[in-house]
Amino acid sequence: MTSTLTYRIHRAGPLFGAEISDIDLAQPIDDATRTALRAEFDEHKVLVFRSANLTPAQQVEAVRIFDEPFDHPTAVRHPEHPLVYPYDVQSTGKASTWHIGGVWRTPPFSIESLVYEEVSELGGHTLWADLQAAYDDLSEPVKVLLEGVSAVYDSNAVHYAQGADRGEIKQTVSHPVVRLDRNGRKGLFVSTGALRLEGVTDRESKALLPFLLDHASSPNYTIRFGWNAGDFVLWNNLATWHYAIDDYGVGPRRYRKVLAATPEQS
Structure with missing residues (x-):
């Protein structure tokens, strides 16, 4: 079993983000290390494990350290594991906008994760x-205003499937634009797919x-990571949003995604 608290952490920026090294997520993780990693995740919000080389099943178990993996109703499934979703941008298309995943539910x-299988050299x-x-830097009057505001999104999960042709929006869902995270901090919660504000x-x-x-x-709130296979x-996913920069032309980009989410609220 991996020894407790043997990993090392390297901050990616002054606000958030970190790389964790000297830990093998392909091996069983003891309870104390699980608790410590969850605390790191709550603090840093984005964690990168270089050269983890996880199999599909190992990726699912790595996500399970932090939350329960999610069974996506419309995603294409990996042949080796039903909770893993393969992507190849040459066929599925690119998502080069600022966005939050799963706003349809x-x-x-709660979590999105990727294992990169092939990436462009540059x-x-x-x-x-x-x-x-970003929320912290808003003025107090704006913060007060936003407490009663929600953003409206398309709630048809089919429209978010790989390569989907988004048809007419017939059903919607709304989310408050200010939410309290489990780390005790408030943050904005708004994505570029928002249709309007309520x-x-x-x-x-x-x-x-x-x-x-x-x-x-704003660049003031961002971090950047480059990738290797x-x-x-x-x-x-509830405290950050992300943007995959499309500067690699027709170069390769293949990865596996595993999600996590709590049960839907009625």
Whole structure:
């Protein structure tokens, strides 16, 4: 069994994000180390494990350290494990916008994770932005206003499937634009897929929504990671949003995704 607390942590930036080394996630993890890793995740929000080289089953178990893996209703499944979803951007397309995963459900995904299988030699970095730091920098009057505001999204999971042709939006779901995370901090919660804001007038929504999206994507709140095959990353999907930079042209980008989420709320 992996020895307790033998890993090393290297911060990626002053606000959030970290690389963890000297731990083998392919091996069983004892309870004390699990607890410590969960604390690291709550603090840093994005954790990167270089050259983890996890199999599909090992990736699922690594995510299970932090939360329960999610059975996605529309995702294409990996032949080796039903909770693993393979992506090849040459066939599935790229997601080069700031976004939060799983906004079609309540609650959205708590965690997203990737194991990279093939990446371009140059480019293809990923950005994350700290939505809690973005919230902290809002003025108090704006914070008060946003407490009663929600963002509206398409709630049809089929429209979020790989390569899906998004048809007419017939059903929606709303999420408060301010949420309290399990680490005790409030943060913005808004994605570029938002259709409008509720709790304000249409004109106010048209002014507020672009402001929030622009504010949350400020470089002041971001970190950046580049990738090699075998790298494993997971992030707090409820406290950050991310952007996969499309600067690698027709170069390769293949990865496996495992999600985590709590049961849907009625």
